[in-house]
Amino acid sequence: MAKDITTRSENYSQWYNDLVKKADLAENSAVRGCMVIKPYGYAIWEKMQATLDKMFKETGHTNAYFPLFIPKSFLSREAEHVEGFAKECAVITHYRLKKSPDGNGVVVDPEAKLEEELIVRPTSETIIWDTYKNWIQSYRDLPILCNQWANVVRWEMRTRLFLRTAEFLWQEGHTAHATKEEAEAEAKKMLEVYADFVENFMAIPVIKGVKSPNERFAGAIDTYCIEALMQDGKALQAGTSHFLGQNFAKAFNVQFLNKENQLDYVWATSWGVSTRLIGALIMTHSDDNGLVLPPNLAPIQVVVIPIFKNEEQLNLIREKIEPFVKQLKEKGISVKVDDDDSKRSGWKFNEYELKGVPVRVVVGPRDLENNQAEIARRDTMTKETVPFDTLAGTIENLLAEIQKNIFEKARAFRDSNIRTADSWDELVDILDNKGGFVAAHWDGTVETEEAIKEKIKATIRCIPLNNKLEDGKCVLTGKPSKQRVLFARAY
């Protein structure tokens, strides 16, 4: 459990990469910058999807699907938006191949050039607003509360498994409202949904805040975000919710007649979280034995490992474990009984620890005699023996306790890594030697924000919601400031 930020951060990239591969979550693909999510990793994503989807439905949203391809002209309608994404777009120029003249393989057919190039969506605001235009005429058509589960492509120069890949999976919500107040409330509500999900299901503590102008989504009026802290002291943006104002409605000419019979532009929000959250999960909870999964998201919550020398013994154990495995399943707990005799039990212990399975139950001849089982918890790596008849109940409680414990552990770590700096030297010293978030005064200008980023590679992660106001001086310029903002080096 290397908790020392400075020692761990040196090899953190390597450690992270190895873990993703060893735990069987994902691997690099033949296509540069793209990732293969393996079954175990995808199972985690499916659990995240199911939970989020339920939360979206409970807040009145429905799912829809929009095209993968966006006409180039759509992207350029909103000036800031195009500038924000232009440098990382995959562009489709042709629609057909033909046999190579030299007989080897195929070449792009020059005659099949598209009149207008298509962009593989880096995000769907433009295609969706072009569609919404046809859906909205009256205030009675509003609000529209749609979510889409999709893949998007952002052609990044440097990629890392889960954290930044050329293609990634996400959900993007796009809502249309009759009033500014309603749209702002929606953006804030979805931020709360994200914070609830990330903290209570993923056990990752987050800071809710609003982005500074420089970090804002391209085309947004306000970007609300949740920021998490990784074990190497770097921050990670875990989710964003944007209040888009009327920018996209104006760009795509989406107007409606309001109750006063006046033509008005629609107010918009968009919000999204991605497979990047799996990266956050790994970097928040894992230790030197491998992954640590919060019980709420673990594809396998309990693994049962029988220890046996022959078929006869295994049958006795099977008979004994059957009742509590059934009880656990009835409680909705996912259980895997691993009685594969081609792997030794010691090997299995390590394997399931590496994969982060929260609870392990071991039953061998010794336990049959004493009518008990050994249970081991992944978060603390401790073991205890429990009588068979109380096993199911004990495990149910233990899963809840593990969920709580890893969240509290992560929160304690995060809280102990939020520091205040009152001078430039102090800010630099903390970032270089300790990492974490640094609360410091900033004069509120984009120039200063950029200058700080340029000098020390740290960005303003957010201005926390409910930030308390206090007078101070900007750490860089010395100009007056009304509140502290959170700086960090980030992924």
Next chain:
RNA sequence: CGGGAUGUAGUUCAGUUGGUAGAAUGCUUGGUUUGGGACCAAGAGGUCGCUCGUUCGAGUCGAGUCAUCCCGACCA
């Protein structure tokens, strides 16, 4: 697109002044094992990224080329 490095067995990597292609791990088979990543034996597995050059002879030296990784810039 700048700076650096690396391409050898499925994987991770050795390979000396140029002279028969190596290890670990994984895989297959058989046996002994099985309460914290077992052991023994046998076996399969290679166009040394590609091209050209130097040489009697190139994994090794030279030139070119392609690819990948790392550090920047960009970013969820």
